[in-house]
Amino acid sequence: MKSCALIAVLLALSLGHCQGAEVAEPVAVEGRSVSSEIVELLEVFRDLLETGYGPMPKLAPAEIKHQPFQFSTGEFSANGEINDFVLEGLNGFEVIIMNVDLIRSRVDFELNFGSINFTTLYQADVGSGYRMKREGGAYMALEDFNLKGRISYSLGVISKQMKVKSILVYPSVGNVASEIENLSQYRIFNRKLNEVVEEFITLTVNENTDFVANWLNEMVTPLCNDLIGDRSLSDLIAIITGAKK
Structure with a gap:
């Protein structure tokens, strides 16, 4: 943040x-x-x-050697840990639009990231009326990740003190790639579950801008x-x- x-x-x-x-x-x-x-x-x-x-x-790359996690939402709960987490791509942006309006004190911009992705090893104990333990490797990527937005600001005439009035950023993603091991013990179901994850993230990002x-x-x-x-x-x-x- x-x-x-x-x-x-x-x-x-x-x-x-x-x-x-x-x-x-x-x-x-x-x-x-x-x-x-x-x-x-x-x-x-x-x-x-x-x-x-x-x-x-x-942050390019960002690395975390070990991080435990735990959360609970209603009947669903999960706890576990991630190890050897590596996040790449935050420095791989291209400036598509940078338009400044000095009269209105604002800037419109658009940045595009070819791929923001992470790899990690995970262990998870998941429960939703039953317990399920999983562990393995994981890879996930947000491909063609786009940020459009506007920053409005003010500048004191005498004090020259800067104040940011608002920051509006609208994200979208072209494709999500998910390769999480051992979501299911069956390979075909594991692929289908990864497809569910990909669709869920795509819809969550693109329909909640x-x-x-x-x-x-x-x-x-x-x-x-x-x-x-x-x-x-x-x-x-x-x-x-x-x-x-």
């Missing part, structure tokens, strides 16, 4: 920096210039995903403003400039 907030802060800082400067260029030309600066900052962020920076750990956008806005917008805090615009730009170096 913090990485999402950091992306939004980077975008907003670029906008605020250029909007706060006194320039002679026409607004349309300036907007294109700001768009280019944002794309450059996203390239910096891509590098930070591979190395980590400050409180943000390395408004819900996800509103949920992320409620979660990430306050986090962005917490990251910004009471720092001045010049302070924040210095931080990002240091990250570039």
Whole structure:
């Protein structure tokens, strides 16, 4: 979640920096210039995903050696653990759209990830009126994963303090690949169960875009403003400039 907030802060800082400067260029030309600066900052962020920076750990790839889990929903419950978890693809994005509207203080964007995928070993004890223990390897991928959205912000005329007003992100996925071992002891049933998982995730993502956008806005917008805090615009730009170096 913090990485999402950091992306939004980077975008907003670029906008605020250029909007706060006194320039002679026409607004349309300036907007294109700001768009280019944002794309450059996203390239910096891509590098930070591979190395980590400050409180943000390395996320490309993201690795977890061991993590237990437990949850219960009604009659269904599960507990177990994952081991040697590796998440790849967060740095594999392409900027499809980056349009800046300096007059309205907002940016429309679209990012596409070729594949966000993970591999892991798992153990699970699942219950829903009966007990079932399973373990094995697992692979899952979100292919052609797309994020469209809009970030709205404000910049104090005198204080130059940045405030993120809203972050709306609408996800979609082209294909889901699931290869979870031992969901069933029979190979043909195991494949069918993986197909159920693939269809469930595809429908969940593609048919709940408004819900996800509103949920992320409620979660990430306050986090962005917490990251910004009471720092001045010049302070924040210095931080990002240091990250570039």
